[in-house]
Amino acid sequence: MEAVKNAFDFGDMPRNELGLAAVVLAFLLSFPLMPHSSFGMATMIQFLMFSLYGMGWNLIGGYGGQVDLGKAQYVGIGAYTTAVMMIRWDVPFWFSMPVGMALAVGWSFIIGYPLFRLKGHYFAIATIATSLVLKDLFEVWNFVGGARGLEIPLKGDFPNWLYLQFREDYYYYYVILGMFLIGFIYMNGFRHSRLGYQLRAIKDNEHVARSLGIDVHWSKIKAYAVATAYVAMVGSFHACYNFNIEPEDTMSLDLSVLIAMMAMLGGAGSMWGPIIGAAILVPMKNYLGSWLGGQAGFAGIDLALYGMIIMFIAAAQPRGVYGIVEAMRARRR
Amino acid sequence: MRKIALVAAIAMLAAMLVPAMAWAGPKEIKIGVIYPLTGPAAAAGRELRAGAELAADIANQVMPGINMDMAKNGGVKSLGGAKLTLIFKDHQGNPQLGADLAKKLILDDKVVGILGCYYSSVTKTVSAVCERYGVPMINGSSTSPTLTKRGFKWFWRTTPHDKWFTKDLFEFLVGLTKGKAKGVKAVPREEINTLAAACEKTEWGSNVAIEIKNFAKEYGFNLAANILYAAKSPDLSSEVQSLIAAKPGAMLFASYTSDALLMIKTLKSMKAKPKILWGQDAGFDKPEFVSLGDDIVGVLTRSVFLPSVVKMKPLSGQVNDLYVKKMGHDLDGASARAFTGLQTWVYVLEKAGSTEPKAIQAACNTISIPGNQLVVPWVGIKFSTKGDEIGQNVLGGGLIGQYQKQKDGKIGLEVVYPFDIATAPLVYPFQGY
Numbered sequence: 127m128e129a130v131k132n133a134f135d136f137g138d139m140p141r142n143e144l145g146l147a148a149v150v151l152a153f154l155l156s157f158p159l160m161p162h163s164s165f166g167m168a169t170m171i172q173f174l175m176f177s178l179y180g181m182g183w184n185l186i187g188g189y190g191g192q193v194d195l196g197k198a199q200y201v202g203i204g205a206y207t208t209a210v211m212m213i214r215w216d217v218p219f220w221f222s223m224p225v226g227m228a229l230a231v232g233w234s235f236i237i238g239y240p241l242f243r244l245k246g247h248y249f250a251i252a253t254i255a256t257s258l259v260l261k262d263l264f265e266v267w268n269f270v271g272g273a274r275g276l277e278i279p280l281k282g283d284f285p286n287w288l289y290l291q292f293r294e295d296y297y298y299y300y301v302i303l304g305m306f307l308i309g310f311i312y313m314n315g316f317r318h319s320r321l322g323y324q325l326r327a328i329k330d331n332e333h334v335a336r337s338l339g340i341d342v343h344w345s346k347i348k349a350y351a352v353a354t355a356y357v358a359m360v361g362s363f364h365a366c367y368n369f370n371i372e373p374e375d376t377m378s379l380d381l382s383v384l385i386a387m388m389a390m391l392g393g394a395g396s397m398w399g400p401i402i403g404a405a406i407l408v409p410m411k412n413y414l415g416s417w418l419g420g421q422a423g424f425a426g427i428d429l430a431l432y433g434m435i436i437m438f439i440a441a442a443q444p445r446g447v448y449g450i451v452e453a454m455r456a457r458r459r
Numbered sequence: 460m461r462k463i464a465l466v467a468a469i470a471m472l473a474a475m476l477v478p479a480m481a482w483a484g485p486k487e488i489k490i491g492v493i494y495p496l497t498g499p500a501a502a503a504g505r506e507l508r509a510g511a512e513l514a515a516d517i518a519n520q521v522m523p524g525i526n527m528d529m530a531k532n533g534g535v536k537s538l539g540g541a542k543l544t545l546i547f548k549d550h551q552g553n554p555q556l557g558a559d560l561a562k563k564l565i566l567d568d569k570v571v572g573i574l575g576c577y578y579s580s581v582t583k584t585v586s587a588v589c590e591r592y593g594v595p596m597i598n599g600s601s602t603s604p605t606l607t608k609r610g611f612k613w614f615w616r617t618t619p620h621d622k623w624f625t626k627d628l629f630e631f632l633v634g635l636t637k638g639k640a641k642g643v644k645a646v647p648r649e650e651i652n653t654l655a656a657a658c659e660k661t662e663w664g665s666n667v668a669i670e671i672k673n674f675a676k677e678y679g680f681n682l683a684a685n686i687l688y689a690a691k692s693p694d695l696s697s698e699v700q701s702l703i704a705a706k707p708g709a710m711l712f713a714s715y716t717s718d719a720l721l722m723i724k725t726l727k728s729m730k731a732k733p734k735i736l737w738g739q740d741a742g743f744d745k746p747e748f749v750s751l752g753d754d755i756v757g758v759l760t761r762s763v764f765l766p767s768v769v770k771m772k773p774l775s776g777q778v779n780d781l782y783v784k785k786m787g788h789d790l791d792g793a794s795a796r797a798f799t800g801l802q803t804w805v806y807v808l809e810k811a812g813s814t815e816p817k818a819i820q821a822a823c824n825t826i827s828i829p830g831n832q833l834v835v836p837w838v839g840i841k842f843s844t845k846g847d848e849i850g851q852n853v854l855g856g857g858l859i860g861q862y863q864k865q866k867d868g869k870i871g872l873e874v875v876y877p878f879d880i881a882t883a884p885l886v887y888p889f890q891g892y
Contacts, residue, residue, distance in 0.1 A: 164565070164566030168563070272665060274603075274661070277583060284591075370558075370584045374661060412559070415556070
């Protein structure tokens, strides 16, 4: 009961942030009703997906201070569980998604237990390694389609809620928006939870946290498991949304880095960071890429611009965009 | 400060809300073209784009010097001389991005149909989007066999696929042992009986690997190594080491552009000495590949178009001249097939006499384009409508070419297979490094 109360307790947020949140929520809910391009819709869906990935990353990377560059492996586990169960045993999305989350959480315990004995860069490198090893295994594992991946066959009768197959993207939009809202509210509860406070204490000073009786190792593993559940959930959605998955697009290092980058750009360790990061990078990635990529002679410039903006933010304010907002607020006081 | 943030937020929202300026004029037919214009296959993307553009130019104008029906009409005649407009999109080799771009083209730009996507992995997702929306897609250059085995109703492929190409390779190897190759005496079987293959590991390459494995078994060759590698990989030395360790008579590759270059450089640095070095088109058939100079003399590649085809087909020569004027070099397998893909679109629209999807679907399923209209050396274009392959052109064919030093000192491709149309004697064995 306490946990539910915590989740809906936004009392500690500044009033203008709450106002802004209400405006954003109203916008998100009504977006499909407004005139929009289909590319705008695809971009919004990706924005919500990456916000959720970022929230997952933020749990362990932001609140816990453990830079994780292997989140894509959990995207892959979620996506593959759903796809394999759907193709081989005709299991609906709503059953395979929790199974995918459970498998991913199980895997996170297996690798989290030894990995959290490492710190700093060593931890980051170890997460990259486990993710790449898993990707390589999937690439040669014929049961899951090997490097060619899996294609989910079309059921034909749209809309199909059970298998999450729709012709129009706004169905997908509302499904992922629902996940986004649940994820956001859960995240708010997590901030106020015992584990949330423990994690922040660990991030500030691990030795002090330990002296206060916090089981540092176990707290990290638990938080990592929660983070994993977020990412695997969206991974399952990814499989249904794309109808096609490959190790290369669900488990690549590019994806892991992108997830971490969005959260860091927005501001690691804050509620809004991953959302701000995704709101900046996803449209930029999509629009600049499709606009410049189609013009002869300009192809590739978008990638250079993209890199420059990230370098600029990293140099100007390492705590990301939300860090800039906080710094301004502090100055005004 | 808050004002600035507000303005920025509104600007961003506005950018997302503005519907793309979708307005189909009566005299314009929009075709969405999705290719890898950046990323590891950017070089191929440039050729593909130029090939499709050239076909559209020829279709839109009256060109008396070109002996092709579409060069005489100045637009699509059955649609009142409507001109083709190509809308290019860059999928960067990313299947998900490809699918998003396909939706954008279909829903925002209101294209009549799609041409693309070179990468089989992207063609797979894009064709699934087209299938969902009932929009026709013609594919000119993705060769993964599975693409036409899905029973799709809105997908047609003009190029032959890897099963045919790989069979050609084994026919070539067997022919070599029987002394059929021009200028080479029968090669003892044991000299080339051991094979080693390295294929890039996405949809295309991994299917090539499977075909190689199956045909090696069927033809009784010993496939000692069959490696999959990442096309983006910055280093291929461990892969090459395993290839050399297998002591193969023939090394076989399925590589995109940058990895094909790296592969040859690594083979050279490790002093590989196979008797035959064969590539499955793609990276082995790019202008950049020729820049490796003497290192590739004797290398074989399968293709659907080689500049020496010009000697056999005058029409290819006419189109090739225009291409050279535009790009500064000859047509290659990628550009010739992109050209043919768009050309097929023109003939299909001409036959359909309408831009309605159903009419186009019917036209695709019944069209028959004779070989004398094409730049590629095929019997023609006719799509299968039954059996386990739906939408596959059944009249295509492949070539095997070899890089040879020509009289002017330049390195060029000569046809060495099919044996009866070889344009030069085969150089055997490969020089080695």
